[in-house]
Amino acid sequence: MELTAGGRPFVHQHSAHCxxxxxxxxxxxxxxxxxxxxxxxxxxxxxxxxxFFVKMVGLPITTFRGLPGSVFRKAGKRLGAKxxxxxxxxxxxxxxxxxxxxxxxxxxxxxxxxxxxxxxxNRFRFQFNGHNLIALREIEGGFRxxxxxxxxxxxxxxxxxxxxxxxxxxxxxxxxxxYPSQIPPNPDIKKACIKGMKDTCNMMLRTGIPIxxxxxxxxxxxxxxxxPQKLGFNEACRHLGNIVRMQEExxxxxxxxxxxxxxxxxEAGELFLSDELKRLSQDMTAVGDKWREFAVVSARIIKQxxxxxxxxxxxxxxxxxxxxxxxxxxxxxxxxxxKLKA
Amino acid sequence: xxxxxxxxxxxxxxxxxxACYALNEQGKYVIVTSAGWSAEExxxxxxxxxxxAHLEKTRKEVLAGLKSPLxxxxxxxxxxPAILAKTAGICRLRLRRHFKAPVFARLSAAVLERYARxxxxxxxxxxxxxxxxxxxxxxx
Numbered sequence: 001m002e003l004t005a006g007g008r009p010f011v012h013q014h015s016a017h018c019x020x021x022x023x024x025x026x027x028x029x030x031x032x033x034x035x036x037x038x039x040x041x042x043x044x045x046x047x048x049x050x051x052f053f054v055k056m057v058g059l060p061i062t063t064f065r066g067l068p069g070s071v072f073r074k075a076g077k078r079l080g081a082k083x084x085x086x087x088x089x090x091x092x093x094x095x096x097x098x099x100x101x102x103x104x105x106x107x108x109x110x111x112x113x114x115x116x117x118x119x120x121x122n123r124f125r126f127q128f129n130g131h132n133l134i135a136l137r138e139i140e141g142g143f144r145x146x147x148x149x150x151x152x153x154x155x156x157x158x159x160x161x162x163x164x165x166x167x168x169x170x171x172x173x174x175x176x177x178x179y180p181s182q183i184p185p186n187p188d189i190k191k192a193c194i195k196g197m198k199d200t201c202n203m204m205l206r207t208g209i210p211i212x213x214x215x216x217x218x219x220x221x222x223x224x225x226x227x228p229q230k231l232g233f234n235e236a237c238r239h240l241g242n243i244v245r246m247q248e249e250x251x252x253x254x255x256x257x258x259x260x261x262x263x264x265x266x267e268a269g270e271l272f273l274s275d276e277l278k279r280l281s282q283d284m285t286a287v288g289d290k291w292r293e294f295a296v297v298s299a300r301i302i303k304q305x306x307x308x309x310x311x312x313x314x315x316x317x318x319x320x321x322x323x324x325x326x327x328x329x330x331x332x333x334x335x336x337x338x339k340l341k342a
Numbered sequence: 343x344x345x346x347x348x349x350x351x352x353x354x355x356x357x358x359x360x361a362c363y364a365l366n367e368q369g370k371y372v373i374v375t376s377a378g379w380s381a382e383e384x385x386x387x388x389x390x391x392x393x394x395a396h397l398e399k400t401r402k403e404v405l406a407g408l409k410s411p412l413x414x415x416x417x418x419x420x421x422x423p424a425i426l427a428k429t430a431g432i433c434r435l436r437l438r439r440h441f442k443a444p445v446f447a448r449l450s451a452a453v454l455e456r457y458a459r460x461x462x463x464x465x466x467x468x469x470x471x472x473x474x475x476x477x478x479x480x481x482x
Contacts, residue, residue, distance in 0.1 A: 151358065242385075254348075
């Protein structure tokens with residue numbers, strides 16, 4: 001149990017994803033009890049995109065989620081909550097205002113660069129400007145923060161936090177902070193769920209852009225199959241390893257968010273008393289297991305354990321199977337969603 | 343994934359645990375902590391080894407006088423020239439010149455101070471690179 005500066009208790013909950021975790025915690029702090037999975041589903045967190053033209057350390061980005069910040073924005077809007085979001089040019093001013101807000105007894109969501117947060121294990125730290133956490137109160141030499149990806153709240157040095165909030169590079173946070181200003185007493189969760197599910201179906205099935213959604217998975221699968229011929233074995237391994245890293249590392253809840261979405265479908269199924277949604281949740285779990293199989297096969301290729309059996313073609317085929325299953329699933333979901341009543 | 347399938351291979355989380363979604367015996371999703379997964383370790387290990395190898399190559403180049411220590415410290419912080427230039431508030435073209443050892447050696451204390459602050463180092467640290475190769479990269 002943690003206390004905020006105002007003496008209110010704050011219950012830290014271990015979450016799989018930073019953004020949905022922070023958003024859910026801000027809601028809970030206002031007395032509206034909502035789970036991380038529900039926020040993730042309402043905010044349409046699940047996605048797929050292979051951005052072959054955006055490179056990090058020379059490797060193309062594969063994303064399993066929407067743009068950083070979109071879960072927070074969408075979930076807030078769909079639940080009818082109002083947030084105050086601020087960015088700063090001047091780091092001193094940004095830190096001073098954070099202190100002021102904490103003294104008022106508020107808890108504040110922050111967008112940070114994960115490299116400068118030294119409480120993380122070294123191997124998790126890389127230059128990424130989209131990590132979210134909650135500042136609880138000021139302590140000597142730093143802040144008490146609730147980082148939803150970690151099991152317990154931790155202490156963060158002032159210098160670390162200032163660097164992390166005002167880091168430069170792609171997606172600069174500019175000291176972004178946010179806190180709820182008004183949360184309706186009884187948000188219409190059902191309506192928000194329907195909106196979230198519809199949006200997700202559109203993003204996965206109907207963007208019309210071949211690198212996004214289900215067609216994006218197929219695009220990547222074909223690329224993987226060809227990669228050893230095109231790039232050479234070692235380079236192809238680097239690319240494959242990077243995809244698996246993005247799928248499994250930091251805050252995905254496993255298998256590139258698929259299990260978290262399955263948890264959302266299950267919760268929504270109970271909410272709407274819909275057996276169809278519950279069945280889709282099981283399907284989603286199966287898709288997630290397939291994604292994990294992809295990770296296992298990829299890791300074996302990289303280790304070059306059984307070069308004959310585990311090939312890039314096999315990894316590609318698994319992804320094609322994922323794509324086929326997800327396509328069927330989201331098509332089903334878009335039909336079911338139309339029948340649901342808010 | 344079922345609760346008993348959540349990977350508990352001890353890897354590199356340094357005692358931290360991650361949250362995973364998994365099905366319990368009643369078929370309900372719950373959050374389970376995971377100590378790490380060996381498949382993940384493989385890909386993370388590859389990325390870390392690659393960074394370390396790169397850094398080691400740069401370190402040797404700096405000792406041989408081909409590059410300035412600034413370049414080493416930038417890589418050590420996993421930054422790109424674009425990020426460093428913006429953090430230090432120095433034009434990218436000017437920064438590129440400072441990657442040359444002779445140019446770097448002549449830099450004024452004021453410019454060094456800006457780089458040192460951007461990289462969270464002291465000026466003395468900024469001017470040197472380690473003599474020996476470090477196994478795990480040392481971070482702040």
